[in-house]
Amino acid sequence: MTAAIIGAGVIGAGWGARFALMGWDVSVFDPSPGARERFEAVYASASESLPALFEHALPEPGEITWCDSIEAAVQHARWIQESVPEQLAMKQEVYKSIQAHCRDDAIVSSSTSGFKPSELQQGASRPEQIMVAHPFNPVYLLPLAELVGNEETIKQAAPIIEEIGMYPLHVRQEIDAHIADRFLEAVWREALWLVNDGVATTEEIDNAIRYGFGIRWAQMGLFETYRLAGGDAGMAHFIKQFGPALKWPWTKLMDVPDLTPELVQQIADQSDAQSGHYSIRELERIRDDNLVSMLRALKPRQYGAGALLNKTDQRLINEAAVYHDEQLVTVHRVIPIDWMDYNAHMNESRYGQVFSDAADTVLRLAGADETYVASGGSFFTVDCHIQYRNETLPGETVRCLTRIAPLDGKKLKLSHEMRRASDETLLASADQLLVHVDMSTRKSSIPPPHIASALSQLQAGAS
Amino acid sequence: MTAAIIGAGVIGAGWGARFALMGWDVSVFDPSPGARERFEAVYASASESLPALFEHALPEPGEITWCDSIEAAVQHARWIQESVPEQLAMKQEVYKSIQAHCRDDAIVSSSTSGFKPSELQQGASRPEQIMVAHPFNPVYLLPLAELVGNEETIKQAAPIIEEIGMYPLHVRQEIDAHIADRFLEAVWREALWLVNDGVATTEEIDNAIRYGFGIRWAQMGLFETYRLAGGDAGMAHFIKQFGPALKWPWTKLMDVPDLTPELVQQIADQSDAQSGHYSIRELERIRDDNLVSMLRALKPRQYGAGALLNKTDQRLINEAAVYHDEQLVTVHRVIPIDWMDYNAHMNESRYGQVFSDAADTVLRLAGADETYVASGGSFFTVDCHIQYRNETLPGETVRCLTRIAPLDGKKLKLSHEMRRASDETLLASADQLLVHVDMSTRKSSIPPPHIASALSQLQAGAS
Numbered sequence: 062m063t064a065a066i067i068g069a070g071v072i073g074a075g076w077g078a079r080f081a082l083m084g085w086d087v088s089v090f091d092p093s094p095g096a097r098e099r100f101e102a103v104y105a106s107a108s109e110s111l112p113a114l115f116e117h118a119l120p121e122p123g124e125i126t127w128c129d130s131i132e133a134a135v136q137h138a139r140w141i142q143e144s145v146p147e148q149l150a151m152k153q154e155v156y157k158s159i160q161a162h163c164r165d166d167a168i169v170s171s172s173t174s175g176f177k178p179s180e181l182q183q184g185a186s187r188p189e190q191i192m193v194a195h196p197f198n199p200v201y202l203l204p205l206a207e208l209v210g211n212e213e214t215i216k217q218a219a220p221i222i223e224e225i226g227m228y229p230l231h232v233r234q235e236i237d238a239h240i241a242d243r244f245l246e247a248v249w250r251e252a253l254w255l256v257n258d259g260v261a262t263t264e265e266i267d268n269a270i271r272y273g274f275g276i277r278w279a280q281m282g283l284f285e286t287y288r289l290a291g292g293d294a295g296m297a298h299f300i301k302q303f304g305p306a307l308k309w310p311w312t313k314l315m316d317v318p319d320l321t322p323e324l325v326q327q328i329a330d331q332s333d334a335q336s337g338h339y340s341i342r343e344l345e346r347i348r349d350d351n352l353v354s355m356l357r358a359l360k361p362r363q364y365g366a367g368a369l370l371n372k373t374d375q376r377l378i379n380e381a382a383v384y385h386d387e388q389l390v391t392v393h394r395v396i397p398i399d400w401m402d403y404n405a406h407m408n409e410s411r412y413g414q415v416f417s418d419a420a421d422t423v424l425r426l427a428g429a430d431e432t433y434v435a436s437g438g439s440f441f442t443v444d445c446h447i448q449y450r451n452e453t454l455p456g457e458t459v460r461c462l463t464r465i466a467p468l469d470g471k472k473l474k475l476s477h478e479m480r481r482a483s484d485e486t487l488l489a490s491a492d493q494l495l496v497h498v499d500m501s502t503r504k505s506s507i508p509p510p511h512i513a514s515a516l517s518q519l520q521a522g523a524s
Numbered sequence: 525m526t527a528a529i530i531g532a533g534v535i536g537a538g539w540g541a542r543f544a545l546m547g548w549d550v551s552v553f554d555p556s557p558g559a560r561e562r563f564e565a566v567y568a569s570a571s572e573s574l575p576a577l578f579e580h581a582l583p584e585p586g587e588i589t590w591c592d593s594i595e596a597a598v599q600h601a602r603w604i605q606e607s608v609p610e611q612l613a614m615k616q617e618v619y620k621s622i623q624a625h626c627r628d629d630a631i632v633s634s635s636t637s638g639f640k641p642s643e644l645q646q647g648a649s650r651p652e653q654i655m656v657a658h659p660f661n662p663v664y665l666l667p668l669a670e671l672v673g674n675e676e677t678i679k680q681a682a683p684i685i686e687e688i689g690m691y692p693l694h695v696r697q698e699i700d701a702h703i704a705d706r707f708l709e710a711v712w713r714e715a716l717w718l719v720n721d722g723v724a725t726t727e728e729i730d731n732a733i734r735y736g737f738g739i740r741w742a743q744m745g746l747f748e749t750y751r752l753a754g755g756d757a758g759m760a761h762f763i764k765q766f767g768p769a770l771k772w773p774w775t776k777l778m779d780v781p782d783l784t785p786e787l788v789q790q791i792a793d794q795s796d797a798q799s800g801h802y803s804i805r806e807l808e809r810i811r812d813d814n815l816v817s818m819l820r821a822l823k824p825r826q827y828g829a830g831a832l833l834n835k836t837d838q839r840l841i842n843e844a845a846v847y848h849d850e851q852l853v854t855v856h857r858v859i860p861i862d863w864m865d866y867n868a869h870m871n872e873s874r875y876g877q878v879f880s881d882a883a884d885t886v887l888r889l890a891g892a893d894e895t896y897v898a899s900g901g902s903f904f905t906v907d908c909h910i911q912y913r914n915e916t917l918p919g920e921t922v923r924c925l926t927r928i929a930p931l932d933g934k935k936l937k938l939s940h941e942m943r944r945a946s947d948e949t950l951l952a953s954a955d956q957l958l959v960h961v962d963m964s965t966r967k968s969s970i971p972p973p974h975i976a977s978a979l980s981q982l983q984a985g986a987s
Binding site for chain 1: 666697699713728735738792864867877
């Protein structure tokens with residue numbers, strides 16, 4: 062599958078990087094000077110972050126081809142993402158060139174944050190082919206894409222958006238600025254007043270957001286948070302209580318402050334005082350590491366963006382046993398930033414994590430998976446001996462190869478080797494002893510015969 | 525130190541739980557029926573979550589005393605937190621009773637989200653004693669407290685807010701709704717329009733927030749995020765670009781929609797469809813587990829709320845060696861929710877985390893801390909043998925006791941026992957072999973004599 066990227070600024074390049082890292086071939090057209098270097102910088106950042114969101118290795122990245130015309134970029138593309146500047150006439154011209162050369166069944170999608178599909182479609186040869194897929198920066202990490210356009214086009218687009226790990230939010234009616242930017246707009250307006258009136262600096266405003274409702278909204282949003290505030294009395298009760306506040310005096314400050322040179326300078330100065338000790342590149346790296354860490358934190362909770370990531374992980378799992386050099390592959394993954402310690406390498410406990418996950422793979426393949434646990438049996442580790450051979454760094458891809466000793470009564474012995482995928486360097490080895498447990502008594506017990514025989518077959522698969 | 529809680533609804537109880545869990549005695553006055561049971565439910569939730577934010581055990585919780593008068597509650601209190609309903613006359617009456625009985629140097633602080641200190645202070649005997657400390661639900665987890673009032677009072681209040689692990693945001697001018705609620709108000713107004721106009725459901729709006737800008741704001745807020753969007757061209761350039769959007773059509777939707785019974789019912793129905801399969805108690809538990817996990821994820825990044833938590837952790841570290849039953853205590857902590865696996869107990873790799881942290885404590889006490897690492901030396905673990913004896917559950921407090929073998933050249937051997945603090949049950953033991961490393965070559969090397977002698981002294985301290 063090929064995606065065409067028309068306009069490769071920070072948004073277009075973010076789309077391109079996400080498509081490529083999820084295995085799509087990508088053809089890029091952007092004639093502006095320095096576009097290729099900027100694209101490559103975004104791709105480098107995305108390569109550091111996106112694969113680390115998952116507990117399984119992503120497919121091989123697709124090929125990226127730099128094209129010198131729209132025609133060359135779009136001719137074989139299934140998905141065409143337009144991210145040129147927010148000028149309606151320019152976008153309409155671009156669609157003319159695209160539609161002159163693209164497949165009839167291609168999706169032509171705009172990253173616009175402001176325009177409605179009906180505006181974009183004016184004068185197009187096949188208007189229904191053009192829709193909006195509005196993403197959020199960094200596109201390679203944040204999963205939201207607001208989809209607006211013809212019902213039939215969106216029906217085809219949504220599964221592709223899911224395939225590249227995003228959440229397709231189908232906006233029911235076209236409306237200026239779609240949904241999320243309306244909120245950003247409202248908050249931005251209020252923030253300008255607060256700075257303008259000297260109530261708070263840019264840093265104080267950021268702290269008011271990130272130490273309070275920001276972290277609440279990162280997982281539940283607005284309405285579910287208020288449902289909680291309403292408590293057992295219910296949402297309708299809450300709205301009745303909170304409703305009058307909408308008429309309180311502060312709702313009168315709804316004009317837009319004049320962006321005088323003084324106000325612009327004041328904000329720029331405050332922002333320098335707040336963040337000027339970091340370069341933009343450093344701030345981007347900080348942001349991406351923060352986002353990866355928080356998104357990963359939501360995965361075990363199976364909530365919000367964490368639940369979305371888990372869906373992609375499910376797709377990345379090999380259902381059948383995979384062998385490498387005649388050994389069972391039980392882990393194949395990238396080492397994420399949150400596994401690093403102050404020595405700037407993977408913390409020793411995370412080697413244990415890899416071997417724990419390796420044991421889980423063996424058990425899953427043998428039928429002792431989460432469903433089996435729910436039915437009343439499991440294996441608990443009782444002994445693990447790890448030998449650390451080499452440092453492992455964040456961003457490295459590793460593979461764990463496992464030998465299964467025959468099951469002896471209640472006991473299962475596993476021997477693991479963790480190797481760097483790029484050069485097979487041995488990073489650590491471990492001997493692990495597991496015992497089968499009856500989950501109702503949480504005492505050791507003999508596993509059922511089908512588990513024992515599945516384990517033997519797994520072992521026999523390796524030679 | 526004693527904190528008095530006047531009004532123990534969800535906000536007052538949240539304050540009370542936070543003060544008590546951070547070691548303050550708490551006296552509570554709330555004559556409304558069922559107040560005590562509601563307080564205890566909030567305290568139970570807080571006990572499950574707040575201690576798990578830290579890598580070190582909190583001090584012993586303070587004593588909670590239920591009082592039958594304002595007089596009894598406030599007489600010895602250093603901090604008095606008023607959280608009665610948002611009715612100005614009622615609050616002013618409460619301050620009269622408080623000030624008739626409290627210490628002159630007590631801080632009398634209101635949780636009000638709407639009123640200004642000048643309004644609260646009207647008719648008070650010592651007006652300057654009354655200020656606003658506006659928190660965010662759940663008060664026991666979210667660190668933001670907006671402080672508004674007289675300069676001198678806030679100067680005394682801020683260190684106390686920091687002591688209980690919160691961030692004192694000094695609001696420079698009193699203003700209706702302080703800072704953060706003005707943003708919530710603006711977003712709420714916009715969200716009501718979107719539901720009213722059928723553009724999006726409550727769930728779609730929540731998804732538009734939590735899959736996009738919500739997770740961005742949780743760590744950087746608004747202005748730092750936009751600084752990034754502006755890129756190297758700078759913040760002033762960004763504002764000039766983004767400024768015109770403020771005049772675009774969607775800024776006209778700034779009225780407040782009428783809260784007709786139909787709109788209220790529509791929102792309540794959509795919220796039921798979105799979240800009605802969970803009880804409020806279940807949603808609270810989900811929220812708290814999510815918040816704990818995300819807040820903890822920001823700690824290694826040393827950013828946003830994670831940096832605040834690390835400051836509290838620093839205060840919780842014992843600078844000198846601590847012994848228990850004549851053994852060196854190297855870890856004393858609560859097991860957090862993010863260490864749990866699908867067997868509903870602590871994952872085996874997190875035992876390794878505890879033993880890794882135990883080794884770090886030994887090294888820190890011996891002078892081989894992060895500063896030493898920065899200067900070019902460190903110890904790497906080369907071998908670890910863990911024996912798992914008993915399950916460990918989230919919320920349990922554990923202690924790790926460590927024996928240090930004499931340093932043999934480059935090698936250091938540590939033997940750890942991890943025990944449940946409540947009953948000394950042995951949960952796991954480990955033998956760990958570390959090697960001293962020259963960080964410039966990342967090869968083994970002989971440690972300097974002062975490290976070796978500090979290790980001997982540590983070992984001699986235990987008998």
